[in-house]
Amino acid sequence: MEAKDVAAMKEQSGGEVRIFHIRIAAETGGILLNDASAVFRSGTITLLIGRNGAGKSTLLESMAGLRELAAGVIYYGQDSLWRGKRNSKLNRDVLLQLGISMQQSQSQWFKSTAYEEIAYSLKPYSVAREIQSDLITSAANSAGLDPDLLERDPWSLSGGQQRRLALACLLVCSPAWLLLDEPTAGLDETGKRRLAEVLAFHKGKGGGAVIATHEPEALLELADQVLVLDGGTIRAAEASELPRREEPAAMAERLAAAWHNKHQHQQQILQGQLSSINGASISLIQNRGDAGQVLAKDTAQAGWLHPHAFDPRVLMAAYLMITSCMLALGTWRGIAAAGAVTLALAGPCWPLFKHWIPVIRGVSLLSVVLIVIAGLQFGPLAFQWSGAEATAITLSRLFLMMVLGMPLLGLVTPFRLQRALDQTFGWLTRFGVPVAAFTMLISLIFRFIPLLMEEWGRFRRVAKARGKVASKGVPLSQMKVMLLPYMRSILRLAENMADALEARGFGVQRKKPVYGFRLRPGRSDLWLLLAALGACAVLLLV
Amino acid sequence: MTQQLLVELQDVSVKAKSRQVSEGVFLLQCIDLSIRQGEWISVLGMNGSGKSTLCKLLAGIHPFEISGAVLVGAEGKRSDILPGAAPIVMQHPDAGLIGSTPWEDVVLMLERHGFPEKEIINRAEEALYEVGLGERLHQKIETLSGGQKQLAAIAGCLAVAPSMLLLDEPTAMLDAEASAYVLSRVRRLHESGVTVVWVTQLVEELNALDRVLLLDKGRIVFDEPAHHLFSGGESGQSPGEHYGFVPPYGVQAARELMNRGIVLKPMPINRRELEQAVKHYGS
Structure with a gap:
């Protein structure tokens, strides 16, 4: 790189990245980072260390705009990463200056050859066609990817080769800032050396890097500062x-010198030093048990809010009782009573379903639109409440029934649901209905859904990072590219799951199902039933 | 070696069954192996060396064609499939768990294995306490770390009281801390008498006194204690290096000390052993 370019890059990056008092909330509630501040200078390399779950990945993803800030700001030079009203949009100029490699991003490929894969990363930069192929070959070269491999399907490459391809995808954009999450994981000695060379070169030409790592040894020599993430x-x-x-x-x-001198005191000092090689990692291991995904979880949940509190059958019965009473309501007085009942019963369960807010909001909006449409009169165009009232009552009723049902999702686990179904419909087995197999299937599907969502989230972040997407969502054009690899990935996940289940002995079919655990309604179920009866009485009396 | 013989394989070869991708290829060849009660066996090998196949063979899951003799139990009963199939703990922490809490998962596992209904809950809780998840019986699976998920899977396997605990690269998808945590937990189980087969690609996970089975292209090429893996002549000449494994820090340091006339016995493999050996040297 010429001196002119170096100067340009320095100017472009504005010298440093500053993050001020940022706070990041987890999607499931709870805080991942709280009041975190730091400065990263260009031309320097920063290592981020800290226990598992301390927020290293979160910090890198926030710096790349992949996580929204609940508070605080991030500046690249003079430019804020987020902009617009209420930080609704990312600053695309900033995005183009940075390249992030997330954990396992090396196994999420979108294209059919390694060459196209690198070209895909380059696309947001609108590089002239003539120089594109030069850039790609030279990026592959500096990442240590054999030119012969460029025409291969990325999925057919070995693990090490895929990591090199991921690095090439990053380098081809020559970003001023490299954000790397565990880049040394799974690399052999040669790979680590090459990575260090690449980083040294990047630093030499004025680029900056922030690297989250579990094994700082490998890159410590290059590092200008080491930061610890601790307690958010x-x-x-x-x-x-x-x-x-x-x-x-x-x-x-x-050690040899010390022993030969038989100098006891000195020997002790040396032993102490040797232990300190391991000291850090040992204390990490011992603390391991406490490391969680989120800092402050919703531990304040009341005892009866956990999924073992109620018998799913009683929950279901209570829900059916109350909703069938609600269906009979046809006046605003009735709706008001239904609202009060919903508030009283679902309100205390709010922590269990507050992440459904978008759904609640969506349904309310849809209802309002429908009510307006129902009240419209044509010629002359006017809105008449009398026409809309019946619709409004029906929709309010449905809305309340939906909200009342939401806590159920948090109060029943797939396993308990399975057991409830087994116990309720077990008698069908006598007539040759494979009840146990069906309920097992339901249980598995419920277990699989969160894994699918998690995988989708990861794909979304990778696609956003590589496409330098400035909006909060992923545009449709990007979706198209993601879909096929995503399907491939979940099929592989399903295959893994099938293998693992077979390996754990789930493949054997039993004639008679064994139930080590049976649901038994308890005292809390009695209270629930009484509450439901009370609610029904209120609804019937108004 | 007075311990009871669990399994003996005599000249066993394994081929993929027809219609599998690798049809007709030998996955394992001429395996002679006996496993005794209470042993720790580390199975080491590169990708595709046959480690997982060996694990499946021992677990009694095999879509394979098998030749040779498989002898089971102290009396050496002949069998072509290992009965009382032992479950395997696999790489992917999420794949094998179907309960939404560790407790549910282990209970489900025991039910599927057909244990007497009255025993199930006690057994499940005991196994979970044993792997150190006693405090987290009813914690949601998705809030557990990767290492804790693997421990939940291990508890499920322990609960069904298999003749041995089979772990097929249980740390491959974990970070360094979680790996070390899982390994130390399983070591503790072994000390309490569990027979363990630990499959790995990482030399750093071995202990000097482990029995190491080194697999290469489907054959057992080394069946000795781990401290012999990197001993023997100059560097590059040891069996470990011959099959492409880089000596870990402990071995490198021990070699340097040996060059200076200090011999640590047995040769330490991992850092913890190096530290211990240095502390106790000469005392």
Whole structure:
């Protein structure tokens, strides 16, 4: 790279990335990062360390605009990463300056050859066609990807080759900022050395890098600062937290000298130092049990809010009782009573279904639109309430029934649902209906859905990062590219699952199902039933 | 070696059955192996060396064509399939779990294995306590870390009281901390008497006294304690290096010390052992 370009890059990146007091909320509720601040200078490399679940990946993804900020700001030079009213849009100029590689992004390919894959990453930069192929070959070259492999299907490459391809996809954009999540994981010694070379070159030409890593040893020599994520905030690492990995020869030399001198005191010092090689990682392991995904979980949930509190059959019965009473209501007085009942029963369960807010909002909006349409009169165009009233009552009733049903999803696990169905319909087995097989299937489907969603989320982030998408959602054109690889990925997930289930002995069919656990209605179910009866009485009396 | 013999394989070869992708290819060849009660066996090998096939063979899951003799139990009963199939813990932490809490998962597993109904809950809880998930019986699976998920899967396998615990690269998809945590937990189970077959590609996970089966192209090419893996002559000449494994830090350091006249015995493999050996040297 010429000196002119170096200067241009420095100017472009504006020297540093500053993050101020950012807070990131988890999708499932809870806080991942809280009041985190840091400065990263261009021409320097920063290592992020910290326990599993401390928020390293979250921080990198936030810096790439893949997670929304609940508070705080992120600046690249003079430019804010987010802009627009209420930070509704990402700054595309900033996105073009950065390249992020997420964990496992090396196994999410969108195209049919490695070459096209690199070209896909380059697409947002609208590079002239003539120089595109040069850029691609040189990126492959610096990532250590054999030119012969460029025509291969990315999925057919070995794990190591796929990692190199992922690196090439990143380098081809020559971003001023590299954000790397666990880049050394699964790399052999040669791979780590090459990565260090690539980073050294990047740093030499004025680029910056932020690297989350579990094994800082491998890149420590290159690093200008080491930051620790701890309790949702960022702080500088203390000397004792840095791994001091001594070359085996140097260590042997010191130990040997100490022993030959038979100098007890000195020997103890040396032993102490050797232990400190491991000290950091050992304390991490011991703490491991406490590391969770989110910092502050909704632990304040009341005891009866967990899925083991109620018998799913009683829940179902209560729900059916109340909703059938609601169906009979036809006046506004009745709707008001139904609203009060819903509020009283579903209200305390709010933590269980607050992540359904978008659905609630969507349905309310749809209802309003339908009510307006129902009240429209043509010639002359006017709105008449009398025409809309019946619709309004019906829709309000449906809306309340939906909201009342939402807590059920959090109060029943697939396993308990399966058991409820088994116990309710078990007698059908006598007539040759394979009840157990059906209920097992239901249970499996429910288990599979969250995995599908999680995978989709990961794909979405990868697609957004590679396409430099500035809007919050993923545009339709990008969706098209994602769909096929996503299908491939979930098929593989399903295959893994089938294998694992077989390996755990689930393949064997039993003539008579065994139930080690049976649902038994308890005291809390009695209360639930009484509450439901009370609610019905209220609804019937108004 | 007075411990009871669990399984003996004599000159066993395994081929893929027809209609599989690798039809007719030998997945394992001329395997001679006996496993005794209470052993820890580390199965080491590169991708495609036959590690998983060996694991499946021991688990009694085999869509394979088998030749040779499989002897089971102390009396050496001849069998062409291993009965009392042992479940395997696989790589992907999410794939094998179908309960939405560890407790549900283990209960389901015991039910599928047809245990007496009255025993199931006790057994499940005992196994979960044993792997250290006693505090998290009813925690939602998705809030567990990868390592904890693997421990839940291990608890399920333990609960069905298999003749041995089979783990097929259980740490391959975990980060370093979680791997170390799972490994230390399984080591503890082994100390309490469980027979363990631990499949791995990582030399750092071995202990010096582990029995190591090194697989290469479907054959067992090394069946000795781990500390012999990198001993023998100059570097590059040891069996481990011959089959493409890089000596871990402990071995490198021990070699450097040996060059200076300090011999650590047995040769440490991982860092913890190196530390111990250094501490106790000369005392």
